[in-house]
Amino acid sequence: xxxxxxxxxxxxxxxxxxxxxxxxxxxxxxxxxxxxxxxxxxxxxxxxxxxxxxxxxxxxxxxxxxxxxxxxxxxxxxxxxxxxxxxxxxxxxxxxxxxxxxxxxxxxxxxxxxxxxxxxxxxxxxxxxxxxxxxxxxxxxxxxxxxxxxxxxxxxxxxxxxxxxxxxxxxxxxxxxxxxxxxxxxxxxxxxxxxxxxxxxxxxxxxxxxxxxxxxxxxxxxxxxxxxxxxxxxxxxxxxxxxxxxxxxxxxxxxxxxxxxxxxxxxxxxxxxxxxxxxxxxxxxxxxxxxxxxxxxxxxxxxxxxxxxxxxxxxxxxxxxxxxxxxxxxxxxxxxxxxxxxxxxxxxxxxxxxxxxxxxxxxxxxxxxxxxxxxxxxxxxxxxxxxxxxxxxxxxxxxxxxxxxxxxxxxxxxxxxxxxxxxxxxxxxxxxxxxxxxxxxxxxxxxxxxxxxxxxxxxxxxx
Numbered sequence: 001x002x003x004x005x006x007x008x009x010x011x012x013x014x015x016x017x018x019x020x021x022x023x024x025x026x027x028x029x030x031x032x033x034x035x036x037x038x039x040x041x042x043x044x045x046x047x048x049x050x051x052x053x054x055x056x057x058x059x060x061x062x063x064x065x066x067x068x069x070x071x072x073x074x075x076x077x078x079x080x081x082x083x084x085x086x087x088x089x090x091x092x093x094x095x096x097x098x099x100x101x102x103x104x105x106x107x108x109x110x111x112x113x114x115x116x117x118x119x120x121x122x123x124x125x126x127x128x129x130x131x132x133x134x135x136x137x138x139x140x141x142x143x144x145x146x147x148x149x150x151x152x153x154x155x156x157x158x159x160x161x162x163x164x165x166x167x168x169x170x171x172x173x174x175x176x177x178x179x180x181x182x183x184x185x186x187x188x189x190x191x192x193x194x195x196x197x198x199x200x201x202x203x204x205x206x207x208x209x210x211x212x213x214x215x216x217x218x219x220x221x222x223x224x225x226x227x228x229x230x231x232x233x234x235x236x237x238x239x240x241x242x243x244x245x246x247x248x249x250x251x252x253x254x255x256x257x258x259x260x261x262x263x264x265x266x267x268x269x270x271x272x273x274x275x276x277x278x279x280x281x282x283x284x285x286x287x288x289x290x291x292x293x294x295x296x297x298x299x300x301x302x303x304x305x306x307x308x309x310x311x312x313x314x315x316x317x318x319x320x321x322x323x324x325x326x327x328x329x330x331x332x333x334x335x336x337x338x339x340x341x342x343x344x345x346x347x348x349x350x351x352x353x354x355x356x357x358x359x360x361x362x363x364x365x366x367x368x369x370x371x372x373x374x375x376x377x378x379x380x381x382x383x384x385x386x387x388x389x390x391x392x393x394x395x396x397x398x399x400x401x402x403x404x405x406x407x408x409x410x411x412x413x414x415x416x417x418x419x420x421x422x423x424x425x426x427x428x429x430x431x432x433x434x435x436x437x438x439x440x441x442x443x444x445x446x447x448x449x450x451x452x453x454x455x456x457x458x459x460x461x462x463x
Contacts, residue, residue: 012067015060018047019096020089022054029054031131032096034061054128061097068094069101076103084116092125099129099136109145119146123184127191134195140208143191147184151215154181181216188212189227193234196244206243210250221258224251232318239326245335248315252339255311256346259304305350309422312343316423320431328443333451343423344459428455 023029030052037057040046046057056064068090074080075087082090088111091104098104108125111117123146126139133139154177189212195205217223228251235244319336326332432452439445 008063008067011060012064015046015056015064016068016089016093018045019054019056019093022047022049023092025049026052028052029128032056032128033132034058056097064093065097069098072104072107076107084111084114087111088117095125095129095139096132099126099133100138102138105138105142108142112146112149119150122146123187130191130195131198134198135202135204137204140204143188143208144211147188147212147215150181150184185212185216185223188216196234196238196241200238201241201243203243206247209247213254219258221255224255224258227251228255235318236322239322239329240331242331242334245331249335249338249342252311252315252342256308256342259307260346260350308346312339312423315339316343323435323444327439327441328447330443330447333447337451337454340423340428340455340459347422425455425460 026049029049032054033056035048035055035057037046037059039059040057046060048055048057071080071082071090072087072094075082087107091108091111094101094104095108108117108122112119112122123143126143126146129136129139157173157177189209192205192209192212196202199205213223213227228248231244231248231251235241235248238244316336316339319332319339323329323332323336429452432448432455435448436445439448
């Protein structure tokens with residue numbers, strides 16, 4: 001084992017070079033880790049590359065980390081000069097071992113602005129660091145900075161394309177930028193999901209995921225719908241992770257806002273409604289109205305009501321399934337409370353808006369509406385036995401894909417494509433009573449009673 005300063009220098013330089021060569025040999029490395037090894041037993045490199053996994057033997061970390069750390073500090077203090085390529089290698093090694101060293105990320109920002117590094121390479125390095133340190137706040141902060149650089153570049157190129165002539169090359173370049181942003185968004189969603197699986201209640205990962213949607217998919221209803229559907233399986237497998245359910249609450253709020261702002265002549269999924277960094281190139285789902293997108297004011301308002309009604313119904317139904325399948329989890333009851341409050345608040349504001357405008361073109365979402373109650377009852381009867389007064393689907397975990405009826409097609413309504421009944425205080429009380437009657441879990445009973453008390457003291461007292 002190395003002891004003198006000269007031997008340590010030789011060892012560390014060799015290890016840094018081995019790490020750099022490992023990335024050159026295999027650019028598809030997807031995970032890093034430290035291999036427990038108290039001392040060097042063989043005359044070989046401590047860097048182990050097996051398939052797409054990169055490992056560093058632990059005995060060399062105590063030499064490697066202080067060395068690259070001091071090298072970088074001396075460079076920042078202008079006491080030691082390093083070439084740009086050497087800086088990239090040293091910061092890469094340092095951040096793989098300690099991704100919360102802010103100075104290293106700042107150096108890489110400078111290298112990126114100078115053109116030595118490209119944004120994708122830094123995103124890749126951060127992705128690898130998160131496989132070992134999934135909660136690293138500095139890594140998530142740096143990812144947002146890199147994504148902002150990508151968005152600025154794409155925005156500048158987009159303005160240049162609009163100011164120039166509509167040539168074929170410009171059109172192709174614009175399409176490439178759109179595809180690049182779509183791929184970046186998809187990759188960020190996967191990085192966040194992997195980090196959330198590696199560390200429970202990973203607040204940094206979920207906050208970053210929300211930030212990405214707010215800055216890269218704002219106004220794109222299809223992206224939010226896809227996220228809501230894809231997250232059903234994840235939250236079903238992590239019923240105690242409140243961060244995942246908080247993310248679903250964010251998606252619901254965004255969808256409510258987007259759908260409520262839909263102009264009468266524009267379909268809800270149209271990217272023309274609001275600016276979105278990631279264009280919606282996919283055809284609208286069948287639940288979003290006619291293909292030509294031309295709806296009258298009454299039909300557009302009715303379509304908005306139908307979509308939001310189905311959105312709330314599916315979320316409450318998911319809560320019911322999870323609460324009954326996994327009793328005794330407070331997170332599920334908290335999520336149900338939040339969803340029902342969102343529904344109650346939206347319905348109140350919605351009715352006030354409709355009455356102030358003097359219009360009754362849309363579907364009335366009042367709990368006492370006999371027409372809507374009859375529609376809900378028929379819909380529940382067509383799907384099977386009800387467990388909470390809302391019509392419990394036979395396959396509770398089916399991914400959202402049911403089509404909403406066309407408001408201009410009365411024949412389709414007659415064939416049975418009917419809307420579910422809206423969430424209401426009677427149905428919630430019925431669900432709580434059913435849980436209490438069949439529950440043997442003391443925690444489940446306590447949460448159910450607390451939820452019923454909340455309904456009586458908060459919701460029932462509001463207009």
